[in-house]
Amino acid sequence: MAVASRLDTGRAFAKVLLPTLAKGAIVRRPPVEATAEKLQLDEVAVAAMRRFRDRYGPEPLRLRVTGRSIALLLDAVDVSRLLAESPSPFALATREKKAALEHFQPHGVLISTGEARERRRALNDRVLRPDNIDVPGIVADEADLLLRHVRSTGRLTWDGFAQSWWRAARRIVLGSTARDDDELTDVLRALRSDANWAYLHRRREALRRRFDERLLGHLERGEPGSLAGLAPADELREQAPHWLFAFDSAGIATMRALAIGGAGQAGIWESVRLWPTTPVILRESTEHTRWHGTWLPAGTTFVVFAPFFHRDRDRLDYADEYTPHIWPMPPDPGLVPFSGGPGVCPGRDLVLVAASTMLDALRDHLDVPTLRAPLPATLNHFRLSFVTRKVDDGR
Ligand code: HEM
Numbered sequence: 001m002a003v004a005s006r007l008d009t010g011r012a013f014a015k016v017l018l019p020t021l022a023k024g025a026i027v028r029r030p031p032v033e034a035t036a037e038k039l040q041l042d043e044v045a046v047a048a049m050r051r052f053r054d055r056y057g058p059e060p061l062r063l064r065v066t067g068r069s070i071a072l073l074l075d076a077v078d079v080s081r082l083l084a085e086s087p088s089p090f091a092l093a094t095r096e097k098k099a100a101l102e103h104f105q106p107h108g109v110l111i112s113t114g115e116a117r118e119r120r121r122a123l124n125d126r127v128l129r130p131d132n133i134d135v136p137g138i139v140a141d142e143a144d145l146l147l148r149h150v151r152s153t154g155r156l157t158w159d160g161f162a163q164s165w166w167r168a169a170r171r172i173v174l175g176s177t178a179r180d181d182d183e184l185t186d187v188l189r190a191l192r193s194d195a196n197w198a199y200l201h202r203r204r205e206a207l208r209r210r211f212d213e214r215l216l217g218h219l220e221r222g223e224p225g226s227l228a229g230l231a232p233a234d235e236l237r238e239q240a241p242h243w244l245f246a247f248d249s250a251g252i253a254t255m256r257a258l259a260i261g262g263a264g265q266a267g268i269w270e271s272v273r274l275w276p277t278t279p280v281i282l283r284e285s286t287e288h289t290r291w292h293g294t295w296l297p298a299g300t301t302f303v304v305f306a307p308f309f310h311r312d313r314d315r316l317d318y319a320d321e322y323t324p325h326i327w328p329m330p331p332d333p334g335l336v337p338f339s340g341g342p343g344v345c346p347g348r349d350l351v352l353v354a355a356s357t358m359l360d361a362l363r364d365h366l367d368v369p370t371l372r373a374p375l376p377a378t379l380n381h382f383r384l385s386f387v388t389r390k391v392d393d394g395r
Pocket of ligand 1: 092109110111121124128242243244246247249250251253272277278281282336337338339342343344345346347348350351
Protein backbone atom coordinates (compact mmCIF):
# COMPACT_ATOMS: atom_id res chain seq x y z
CA MET A 1 0.00 0.00 0.00
CA ALA A 2 1.35 3.43 -0.93
CA VAL A 3 2.01 5.65 2.04
CA ALA A 4 2.59 9.34 1.42
CA SER A 5 5.81 10.91 2.72
CA ARG A 6 5.38 13.49 5.49
CA LEU A 7 5.94 16.24 2.94
CA ASP A 8 3.27 14.86 0.60
CA THR A 9 0.86 14.40 3.51
CA GLY A 10 1.42 18.10 4.24
CA ARG A 11 0.80 18.90 0.56
CA ALA A 12 -2.43 16.86 0.55
CA PHE A 13 -3.73 18.93 3.45
CA ALA A 14 -2.39 22.30 2.31
CA LYS A 15 -3.32 22.03 -1.37
CA VAL A 16 -6.32 19.70 -1.50
CA LEU A 17 -8.23 19.28 1.77
CA LEU A 18 -7.86 22.55 3.67
CA PRO A 19 -8.68 24.93 0.78
CA THR A 20 -11.85 22.91 0.11
CA LEU A 21 -12.79 23.15 3.77
CA ALA A 22 -11.96 26.85 3.90
CA LYS A 23 -14.36 27.62 1.03
CA GLY A 24 -17.09 26.27 3.33
CA ALA A 25 -18.16 22.62 3.17
CA ILE A 26 -21.76 23.34 4.20
CA VAL A 27 -22.28 26.96 3.22
CA ARG A 28 -19.82 28.77 0.95
CA ARG A 29 -17.86 31.74 2.30
CA PRO A 30 -17.84 34.55 -0.30
CA PRO A 31 -14.40 36.07 0.54
CA VAL A 32 -12.70 32.66 0.43
CA GLU A 33 -14.44 31.79 -2.85
CA ALA A 34 -13.13 35.07 -4.31
CA THR A 35 -9.55 34.34 -3.23
CA ALA A 36 -9.83 30.73 -4.40
CA GLU A 37 -10.87 31.94 -7.83
CA LYS A 38 -8.09 34.52 -8.03
CA LEU A 39 -5.50 31.86 -7.17
CA GLN A 40 -7.34 29.10 -9.10
CA LEU A 41 -6.91 26.83 -6.09
CA ASP A 42 -8.71 23.88 -7.69
CA GLU A 43 -6.08 23.83 -10.45
CA VAL A 44 -3.39 23.64 -7.74
CA ALA A 45 -5.31 20.85 -5.97
CA VAL A 46 -5.83 18.77 -9.13
CA ALA A 47 -2.15 19.19 -10.08
CA ALA A 48 -1.11 17.95 -6.60
CA MET A 49 -3.36 14.88 -6.97
CA ARG A 50 -1.90 14.10 -10.41
CA ARG A 51 1.60 14.29 -8.97
CA PHE A 52 0.58 11.87 -6.20
CA ARG A 53 -0.66 9.39 -8.77
CA ASP A 54 2.53 9.75 -10.86
CA ARG A 55 4.68 9.28 -7.76
CA TYR A 56 2.80 6.53 -5.91
CA GLY A 57 0.71 4.75 -8.55
CA PRO A 58 -3.07 4.29 -8.73
CA GLU A 59 -3.75 2.52 -5.44
CA PRO A 60 -5.31 4.45 -2.52
CA LEU A 61 -2.70 6.73 -0.97
CA ARG A 62 -2.50 6.58 2.82
CA LEU A 63 -1.72 9.85 4.53
CA ARG A 64 0.58 9.96 7.56
CA VAL A 65 -1.74 11.21 10.26
CA THR A 66 -1.21 10.05 13.83
CA GLY A 67 -4.15 8.15 15.27
CA ARG A 68 -6.16 8.14 12.03
CA SER A 69 -6.22 6.02 8.88
CA ILE A 70 -6.99 8.26 5.89
CA ALA A 71 -6.72 7.18 2.24
CA LEU A 72 -6.99 9.35 -0.88
CA LEU A 73 -8.41 7.50 -3.88
CA LEU A 74 -6.41 7.95 -7.09
CA ASP A 75 -8.11 5.45 -9.41
CA ALA A 76 -11.56 5.98 -10.99
CA VAL A 77 -12.37 2.25 -10.76
CA ASP A 78 -11.78 2.40 -7.01
CA VAL A 79 -14.26 5.30 -6.81
CA SER A 80 -17.03 3.21 -8.32
CA ARG A 81 -16.20 0.31 -5.98
CA LEU A 82 -16.26 2.56 -2.91
CA LEU A 83 -19.65 4.01 -3.86
CA ALA A 84 -21.14 0.67 -4.94
CA GLU A 85 -20.18 -0.91 -1.60
CA SER A 86 -21.84 1.79 0.51
CA PRO A 87 -23.25 1.94 3.14
CA SER A 88 -21.61 -1.35 4.10
CA PRO A 89 -18.68 -1.78 4.46
CA PHE A 90 -18.21 1.87 3.43
CA ALA A 91 -20.47 3.99 5.62
CA LEU A 92 -21.72 7.38 4.40
CA ALA A 93 -22.01 8.52 8.03
CA THR A 94 -18.37 9.46 8.64
CA ARG A 95 -17.25 11.27 11.81
CA GLU A 96 -16.60 14.55 9.94
CA LYS A 97 -20.04 14.51 8.32
CA LYS A 98 -21.72 13.77 11.65
CA ALA A 99 -19.88 16.60 13.39
CA ALA A 100 -20.95 19.03 10.66
CA LEU A 101 -24.51 17.95 9.87
CA GLU A 102 -25.64 17.43 13.47
CA HIS A 103 -25.76 21.23 13.74
CA PHE A 104 -28.92 21.34 11.62
CA GLN A 105 -30.06 17.84 10.63
CA PRO A 106 -29.29 15.34 13.42
CA HIS A 107 -31.69 12.78 11.89
CA GLY A 108 -30.75 13.27 8.23
CA VAL A 109 -30.26 10.09 6.18
CA LEU A 110 -26.67 10.98 5.32
CA ILE A 111 -25.55 10.63 8.95
CA SER A 112 -27.89 7.75 9.87
CA THR A 113 -26.91 4.09 10.13
CA GLY A 114 -28.54 0.66 10.20
CA GLU A 115 -32.32 0.32 10.16
CA ALA A 116 -32.90 4.08 10.63
CA ARG A 117 -30.81 4.79 7.52
CA GLU A 118 -32.79 2.27 5.45
CA ARG A 119 -36.12 3.75 6.53
CA ARG A 120 -34.99 7.34 5.93
CA ARG A 121 -33.42 6.54 2.58
CA ALA A 122 -36.69 4.88 1.44
CA LEU A 123 -38.60 8.04 2.41
CA ASN A 124 -36.17 10.20 0.41
CA ASP A 125 -36.44 7.94 -2.64
CA ARG A 126 -40.22 7.94 -2.49
CA VAL A 127 -40.79 11.66 -1.88
CA LEU A 128 -38.07 13.19 -4.08
CA ARG A 129 -39.31 11.71 -7.36
CA PRO A 130 -39.67 14.71 -9.70
CA ASP A 131 -43.04 13.65 -11.09
CA ASN A 132 -44.72 13.69 -7.65
CA ILE A 133 -45.42 17.40 -8.00
CA ASP A 134 -45.34 20.06 -10.74
CA VAL A 135 -41.71 21.14 -10.29
CA PRO A 136 -41.42 22.77 -13.76
CA GLY A 137 -44.60 24.77 -13.12
CA ILE A 138 -43.31 26.20 -9.83
CA VAL A 139 -39.87 27.02 -11.23
CA ALA A 140 -41.20 28.55 -14.46
CA ASP A 141 -43.46 30.78 -12.38
CA GLU A 142 -40.57 32.07 -10.28
CA ALA A 143 -38.35 32.42 -13.36
CA ASP A 144 -41.00 34.63 -14.92
CA LEU A 145 -41.08 36.96 -11.93
CA LEU A 146 -37.29 36.99 -11.77
CA LEU A 147 -37.08 37.95 -15.46
CA ARG A 148 -39.39 40.90 -14.85
CA HIS A 149 -37.06 42.11 -12.13
CA VAL A 150 -34.00 41.48 -14.30
CA ARG A 151 -35.48 43.50 -17.17
CA SER A 152 -36.14 46.42 -14.86
CA THR A 153 -32.59 46.48 -13.52
CA GLY A 154 -30.93 45.29 -16.75
CA ARG A 155 -28.86 42.68 -14.92
CA LEU A 156 -29.05 39.28 -13.24
CA THR A 157 -26.77 39.02 -10.20
CA TRP A 158 -26.21 36.14 -7.79
CA ASP A 159 -28.20 37.91 -5.05
CA GLY A 160 -31.22 38.47 -7.29
CA PHE A 161 -31.06 34.94 -8.57
CA ALA A 162 -30.67 33.42 -5.09
CA GLN A 163 -33.75 35.20 -3.71
CA SER A 164 -35.87 33.82 -6.47
CA TRP A 165 -34.31 30.36 -6.28
CA TRP A 166 -35.03 30.11 -2.54
CA ARG A 167 -38.66 31.06 -3.16
CA ALA A 168 -38.93 28.21 -5.67
CA ALA A 169 -37.19 25.82 -3.25
CA ARG A 170 -39.54 26.69 -0.37
CA ARG A 171 -42.56 26.26 -2.64
CA ILE A 172 -41.34 22.87 -3.87
CA VAL A 173 -40.48 21.53 -0.42
CA LEU A 174 -43.09 23.22 1.80
CA GLY A 175 -45.74 24.81 -0.41
CA SER A 176 -46.77 28.29 -1.53
CA THR A 177 -47.48 29.51 2.00
CA ALA A 178 -43.76 29.18 2.74
CA ARG A 179 -42.73 31.06 -0.41
CA ASP A 180 -41.82 34.28 1.39
CA ASP A 181 -40.52 32.78 4.62
CA ASP A 182 -37.00 34.17 4.23
CA GLU A 183 -36.48 33.85 7.96
CA LEU A 184 -36.64 30.06 7.71
CA THR A 185 -33.77 29.88 5.23
CA ASP A 186 -31.89 32.67 7.08
CA VAL A 187 -31.95 30.66 10.32
CA LEU A 188 -30.92 27.57 8.37
CA ARG A 189 -28.01 29.56 6.91
CA ALA A 190 -26.87 30.54 10.42
CA LEU A 191 -26.92 26.88 11.50
CA ARG A 192 -25.11 25.87 8.32
CA SER A 193 -22.36 28.38 8.98
CA ASP A 194 -21.88 26.80 12.42
CA ALA A 195 -21.77 23.43 10.61
CA ASN A 196 -18.84 24.66 8.49
CA TRP A 197 -16.82 24.51 11.72
CA ALA A 198 -18.03 20.97 12.58
CA TYR A 199 -16.62 20.08 16.04
CA LEU A 200 -15.07 23.50 16.49
CA HIS A 201 -18.38 25.32 16.93
CA ARG A 202 -20.72 24.63 19.82
CA ARG A 203 -24.19 23.47 18.83
CA ARG A 204 -26.86 26.16 19.17
CA GLU A 205 -29.74 23.98 20.34
CA ALA A 206 -32.16 26.87 20.92
CA LEU A 207 -31.63 28.15 17.38
CA ARG A 208 -32.05 24.65 15.97
CA ARG A 209 -35.32 24.21 17.88
CA ARG A 210 -36.54 27.54 16.51
CA PHE A 211 -35.77 26.35 12.98
CA ASP A 212 -37.36 22.95 13.61
CA GLU A 213 -40.60 24.45 14.96
CA ARG A 214 -40.92 26.87 12.08
CA LEU A 215 -40.25 24.06 9.61
CA LEU A 216 -42.77 21.79 11.31
CA GLY A 217 -45.41 24.54 11.12
CA HIS A 218 -45.06 24.47 7.32
CA LEU A 219 -44.89 20.68 7.05
CA GLU A 220 -48.00 20.17 9.17
CA ARG A 221 -50.08 22.01 6.59
CA GLY A 222 -49.16 19.19 4.18
CA GLU A 223 -49.80 21.52 1.28
CA PRO A 224 -50.88 19.61 -1.86
CA GLY A 225 -48.54 20.20 -4.78
CA SER A 226 -45.47 20.34 -2.51
CA LEU A 227 -43.24 17.62 -1.03
CA ALA A 228 -44.86 18.40 2.34
CA GLY A 229 -48.07 16.80 1.05
CA LEU A 230 -46.40 13.46 0.38
CA ALA A 231 -45.60 12.00 3.82
CA PRO A 232 -46.32 12.56 7.54
CA ALA A 233 -44.83 15.76 8.95
CA ASP A 234 -42.91 13.97 11.73
CA GLU A 235 -41.00 11.92 9.13
CA LEU A 236 -40.44 14.84 6.79
CA ARG A 237 -39.12 17.16 9.50
CA GLU A 238 -36.05 14.91 9.85
CA GLN A 239 -35.17 15.05 6.12
CA ALA A 240 -36.43 18.45 4.94
CA PRO A 241 -33.47 20.40 6.47
CA HIS A 242 -31.15 18.53 4.08
CA TRP A 243 -33.45 19.19 1.13
CA LEU A 244 -33.55 22.93 1.77
CA PHE A 245 -29.79 23.03 2.37
CA ALA A 246 -29.08 21.11 -0.84
CA PHE A 247 -31.16 23.44 -3.01
CA ASP A 248 -28.33 25.94 -2.53
CA SER A 249 -26.02 23.70 -4.59
CA ALA A 250 -28.63 23.34 -7.30
CA GLY A 251 -28.85 27.15 -7.58
CA ILE A 252 -25.06 27.47 -7.76
CA ALA A 253 -24.99 24.82 -10.49
CA THR A 254 -27.66 26.72 -12.46
CA MET A 255 -25.77 30.04 -12.43
CA ARG A 256 -22.54 28.31 -13.48
CA ALA A 257 -24.39 26.50 -16.27
CA LEU A 258 -25.55 29.92 -17.52
CA ALA A 259 -21.94 31.11 -17.54
CA ILE A 260 -20.87 28.32 -19.92
CA GLY A 261 -23.84 28.74 -22.22
CA GLY A 262 -25.30 25.46 -20.99
CA ALA A 263 -28.78 24.25 -21.84
CA GLY A 264 -31.17 21.63 -20.52
CA GLN A 265 -30.36 18.84 -18.09
CA ALA A 266 -27.02 18.12 -19.78
CA GLY A 267 -26.06 21.74 -19.03
CA ILE A 268 -26.64 21.12 -15.33
CA TRP A 269 -24.75 17.80 -15.42
CA GLU A 270 -21.79 19.54 -17.03
CA SER A 271 -21.91 22.39 -14.55
CA VAL A 272 -21.54 19.95 -11.64
CA ARG A 273 -18.90 17.91 -13.46
CA LEU A 274 -16.77 21.00 -14.15
CA TRP A 275 -17.37 22.53 -10.69
CA PRO A 276 -18.62 19.78 -8.36
CA THR A 277 -20.73 21.28 -5.58
CA THR A 278 -19.83 18.27 -3.40
CA PRO A 279 -16.09 18.33 -4.07
CA VAL A 280 -15.19 15.81 -1.39
CA ILE A 281 -17.12 12.54 -0.99
CA LEU A 282 -16.20 10.73 2.21
CA ARG A 283 -16.72 7.15 3.34
CA GLU A 284 -15.59 5.33 6.51
CA SER A 285 -14.98 1.58 6.51
CA THR A 286 -16.74 -0.56 9.11
CA GLU A 287 -14.34 -3.50 8.61
CA HIS A 288 -10.88 -4.32 7.17
CA THR A 289 -10.99 -3.93 3.39
CA ARG A 290 -8.56 -5.11 0.72
CA TRP A 291 -7.30 -2.68 -1.96
CA HIS A 292 -4.86 -3.64 -4.73
CA GLY A 293 -3.60 -6.52 -2.60
CA THR A 294 -3.19 -4.77 0.76
CA TRP A 295 -5.51 -4.42 3.72
CA LEU A 296 -6.72 -1.17 5.20
CA PRO A 297 -8.02 -1.19 8.77
CA ALA A 298 -11.63 -0.70 9.83
CA GLY A 299 -12.31 2.96 10.55
CA THR A 300 -10.32 4.16 7.51
CA THR A 301 -11.66 7.40 6.04
CA PHE A 302 -11.69 7.27 2.23
CA VAL A 303 -11.53 10.56 0.37
CA VAL A 304 -12.83 11.02 -3.20
CA PHE A 305 -11.70 14.46 -4.39
CA ALA A 306 -14.15 14.85 -7.26
CA PRO A 307 -12.42 17.73 -9.14
CA PHE A 308 -9.39 15.44 -9.66
CA PHE A 309 -11.49 12.73 -11.35
CA HIS A 310 -13.72 15.19 -13.24
CA ARG A 311 -10.83 17.32 -14.59
CA ASP A 312 -8.11 14.72 -15.09
CA ARG A 313 -6.40 15.81 -18.33
CA ASP A 314 -4.35 12.58 -18.39
CA ARG A 315 -7.48 10.48 -18.82
CA LEU A 316 -10.20 12.78 -20.23
CA ASP A 317 -9.52 14.68 -23.44
CA TYR A 318 -12.59 16.82 -22.72
CA ALA A 319 -11.56 17.55 -19.09
CA ASP A 320 -11.75 21.35 -19.36
CA GLU A 321 -14.42 21.70 -22.05
CA TYR A 322 -18.17 21.89 -22.04
CA THR A 323 -19.20 18.41 -23.30
CA PRO A 324 -22.91 17.91 -22.66
CA HIS A 325 -23.17 14.82 -24.88
CA ILE A 326 -21.41 12.58 -22.30
CA TRP A 327 -24.56 12.69 -20.09
CA PRO A 328 -26.57 10.98 -18.65
CA MET A 329 -24.36 7.87 -19.12
CA PRO A 330 -20.82 9.18 -18.58
CA PRO A 331 -18.03 7.21 -20.22
CA ASP A 332 -15.89 7.20 -17.10
CA PRO A 333 -16.52 5.73 -13.60
CA GLY A 334 -14.85 8.71 -11.92
CA LEU A 335 -17.51 11.21 -12.99
CA VAL A 336 -19.65 11.31 -9.85
CA PRO A 337 -21.14 14.78 -9.28
CA PHE A 338 -24.19 13.20 -7.63
CA SER A 339 -22.19 10.36 -6.07
CA GLY A 340 -23.20 6.83 -7.13
CA GLY A 341 -24.29 3.39 -5.94
CA PRO A 342 -26.86 2.99 -3.15
CA GLY A 343 -25.90 6.38 -1.64
CA VAL A 344 -26.42 8.29 -4.91
CA CYS A 345 -28.13 11.66 -4.41
CA PRO A 346 -31.84 10.83 -4.15
CA GLY A 347 -32.65 14.42 -5.16
CA ARG A 348 -30.75 14.14 -8.45
CA ASP A 349 -33.66 13.83 -10.86
CA LEU A 350 -35.66 16.52 -9.09
CA VAL A 351 -32.60 18.83 -9.19
CA LEU A 352 -32.11 18.20 -12.90
CA VAL A 353 -35.73 19.12 -13.64
CA ALA A 354 -35.82 22.19 -11.36
CA ALA A 355 -32.42 23.57 -12.34
CA SER A 356 -32.77 22.97 -16.09
CA THR A 357 -36.21 24.62 -16.09
CA MET A 358 -34.68 27.74 -14.50
CA LEU A 359 -31.63 27.61 -16.81
CA ASP A 360 -33.69 27.34 -19.98
CA ALA A 361 -36.11 30.05 -18.87
CA LEU A 362 -33.28 32.52 -18.22
CA ARG A 363 -30.72 31.81 -20.93
CA ASP A 364 -32.67 33.19 -23.89
CA HIS A 365 -33.11 36.55 -22.20
CA LEU A 366 -29.54 37.11 -21.10
CA ASP A 367 -26.39 38.10 -22.87
CA VAL A 368 -24.18 35.30 -21.72
CA PRO A 369 -20.46 36.02 -22.07
CA THR A 370 -19.79 32.34 -22.59
CA LEU A 371 -16.58 31.15 -20.96
CA ARG A 372 -14.30 29.37 -23.40
CA ALA A 373 -12.16 26.25 -23.06
CA PRO A 374 -10.01 25.61 -21.17
CA LEU A 375 -12.64 26.39 -18.56
CA PRO A 376 -11.26 27.69 -15.25
CA ALA A 377 -10.79 25.16 -12.47
CA THR A 378 -12.39 27.49 -9.89
CA LEU A 379 -15.46 29.60 -10.71
CA ASN A 380 -16.78 31.91 -8.01
CA HIS A 381 -20.54 31.90 -8.46
CA PHE A 382 -21.03 34.89 -6.13
CA ARG A 383 -19.57 37.26 -8.71
CA LEU A 384 -21.45 35.95 -11.74
CA SER A 385 -23.63 38.56 -13.34
CA PHE A 386 -25.37 38.69 -16.72
CA VAL A 387 -26.93 41.61 -18.60
CA THR A 388 -30.26 41.37 -20.42
CA ARG A 389 -30.21 40.83 -24.14
CA LYS A 390 -30.50 43.97 -26.25
CA VAL A 391 -33.05 42.31 -28.56
CA ASP A 392 -35.28 41.47 -25.57
CA ASP A 393 -38.36 43.57 -26.19
CA GLY A 394 -39.19 43.89 -22.50
CA ARG A 395 -42.65 42.35 -22.61
C1 HEM B 1 -26.64 20.40 -7.69
C2 HEM B 1 -27.35 19.88 -6.71
C3 HEM B 1 -26.95 18.66 -5.93
C4 HEM B 1 -25.81 17.90 -6.04
C5 HEM B 1 -24.62 18.08 -6.98
C6 HEM B 1 -25.94 16.83 -5.06
C7 HEM B 1 -24.97 15.86 -4.85
C8 HEM B 1 -25.03 14.94 -3.83
C9 HEM B 1 -23.94 14.06 -3.46
C10 HEM B 1 -22.55 14.05 -4.13
C11 HEM B 1 -24.36 13.30 -2.42
C12 HEM B 1 -23.55 12.24 -1.69
C13 HEM B 1 -22.97 12.84 -0.44
C14 HEM B 1 -22.16 11.85 0.35
O1 HEM B 1 -22.07 10.68 0.02
O2 HEM B 1 -21.57 12.29 1.37
C15 HEM B 1 -25.72 13.69 -2.14
C16 HEM B 1 -26.49 13.14 -1.14
C17 HEM B 1 -27.78 13.51 -0.90
N1 HEM B 1 -28.53 14.45 -1.59
FE1 HEM B 1 -27.91 15.60 -3.09
N2 HEM B 1 -27.13 16.95 -4.41
C18 HEM B 1 -27.78 18.05 -4.91
C19 HEM B 1 -29.00 18.53 -4.51
C20 HEM B 1 -29.88 17.85 -3.72
C21 HEM B 1 -31.25 18.24 -3.42
C22 HEM B 1 -31.91 19.52 -3.95
C23 HEM B 1 -31.77 17.32 -2.57
C24 HEM B 1 -33.15 17.23 -1.99
C25 HEM B 1 -34.21 17.86 -2.46
C26 HEM B 1 -30.72 16.35 -2.30
C27 HEM B 1 -30.84 15.27 -1.43
C28 HEM B 1 -29.79 14.49 -1.03
C29 HEM B 1 -29.86 13.53 0.08
C30 HEM B 1 -31.07 13.28 0.96
C31 HEM B 1 -28.61 12.93 0.17
C32 HEM B 1 -28.16 11.86 1.16
C33 HEM B 1 -28.30 10.49 0.52
C34 HEM B 1 -27.96 9.32 1.42
O3 HEM B 1 -27.46 9.49 2.54
O4 HEM B 1 -28.22 8.19 1.00
N3 HEM B 1 -29.61 16.70 -3.01
N4 HEM B 1 -26.10 14.69 -3.03
